Amino acid sequence: MDMSNTTELTRLFSALRTQSPGGYSAGLHIRFAAPLVSESTYSPQWLGHYTANAYALRDPLIAWGLSCEGSIRWSELELPDPFNILRQAAEFGLKYGVALSCGPVQSRTIVGAARVDREFSDAEIERLLQIVRTLHEIAEPKTELTTAQIQALRCIAGGDRHAAAAAKLGISESALKARLVSARERLMARTTSEAIQKAKEIRLL
Template identity: 60%
Template sequence: MPTLDPILHSLGLMAPAGYFIGLHIRYASPLMQFSNYDQDWLDHYTEKAYALRDPTIAWGFSKEGACRWDEMGVPDPFGLFDEAKQFGLEYGLTVSCGPMSSRTISSFARSDRDFLDQEIEKITHLVRRLHDITEPPESLTQAQIEALRLIAAGDRHAAAAAKLNISESALKARLMSARQRLLARTTAEAIQRAKDYRLM
């Protein structure tokens, strides 16, 4: 299973004031998201319901590519960018990629200076890589779906294995292969992703 941690670490180094990455936005919410913005900013953003008014999200749905916040040209009637500066998000960059049906939108911030062209190029490459490796699978095997469904219904491993007429180790192998396919760290996460992706 490809791990996302090295990519997220690299992005964090290039965006010392934080980032937010929403991967494969479908039905208005991302299938996976990562953020390391300061908690005070996240609380303020949530309290003000900025997700509904965020110029970076509007830009991300209207265009693909990368754009510095001060070059965006999108109306900001609620002054989100000015408020972000009060939390150390002085300079920003938004990167958007993927089809409208599965769009990835991400933003990155610095407090010290604007992003350099070569940094924008590298960040864009890493976001596209994240988008590609988290592409939801088209399907799971019937064996994987059955194993996930039984665990989701509350069965323990031994009971689920008995119902499927397989050994407990065979059940665990099915669950592990489902986790790998869904890029999930735990079975609970795999179950949630399979539901989100409408695979079970």
């Protein structure tokens, strides 16, 4: 992803933060049960509780987001919540919120946005949905890597260190690093390990 897209993602997440005074949790392009990009501003206490109890596998908001597109207030959700996740969220201050979802089911974006004081208005929900749809579009992963980028990632994935990988490919170590950097940028990965994982997820490795 080029620098302009990275800057735009940062701007959009900032806008999402402004529109979600109680915090948000965003998973962009969920594939094979994991998002390619994720960010959350919910309290560390709630996130810790949520993770410790593996609620992502049981969350009715995620279940709704995987089966529907659009938006719904948490209070309007009619799916079963046998683990009382929404009630527990309210105990952590997340009393009012909206779930937002867009994109094809094989690469779905799901966002939860919260308020602590009142329900979101229709106009606020529409603004949030515009932000989420733009985030989804901007974060669309590149599905192609160059042969050189794939070869570099494959060497590292196979356990080669930079020097050995460069020698195997008949290039300088700096050229190898340049290929890895460009692969990371294209896949929106912060590290080479993350790039390898994402490349595997979209069947490039």
